[in-house]
Amino acid sequence: xxxxxxxxxxxxxSIGATVTPEVVLLNPxxxxxxxxxxxxxxxxxxxxxxxxxxxxxxxxxxSMLAGTPVKVKRTTxxxxxxx
Numbered sequence: 001x002x003x004x005x006x007x008x009x010x011x012x013x014s015i016g017a018t019v020t021p022e023v024v025l026l027n028p029x030x031x032x033x034x035x036x037x038x039x040x041x042x043x044x045x046x047x048x049x050x051x052x053x054x055x056x057x058x059x060x061x062x063s064m065l066a067g068t069p070v071k072v073k074r075t076t077x078x079x080x081x082x083x
Contacts, residue, residue, distance in 0.1 A: 016035065017035070017082060018077070019078070019079040019080065019082060021077065022079065022082075034072065035073075037056050037077050040054040044078055
């Protein structure tokens with residue numbers, strides 16, 4: 001997988017990422033299919049679950065690969081603000 005470095009935050013701003021860590025899944029046409037948390041491990045800063053019960057990115061990737069709509073399109077990421 002190629003690594004993309006975004007030192008001027010052009011891509012970060014264009015896709016609306018605001019927090020790190022935050023994931024954004026794009027289709028080949030650069031349409032955002034999912035944005036937010038990887039999973040539900042962290043509920044808020046300093047508060048995490050002992051068991052992860054939702055795998056948002058994994059589910060979105062599986063939907064994309066299967067050609068079906070992504071069910072959860074957005075979650076609120078938990079982390080430090082990017083800018």
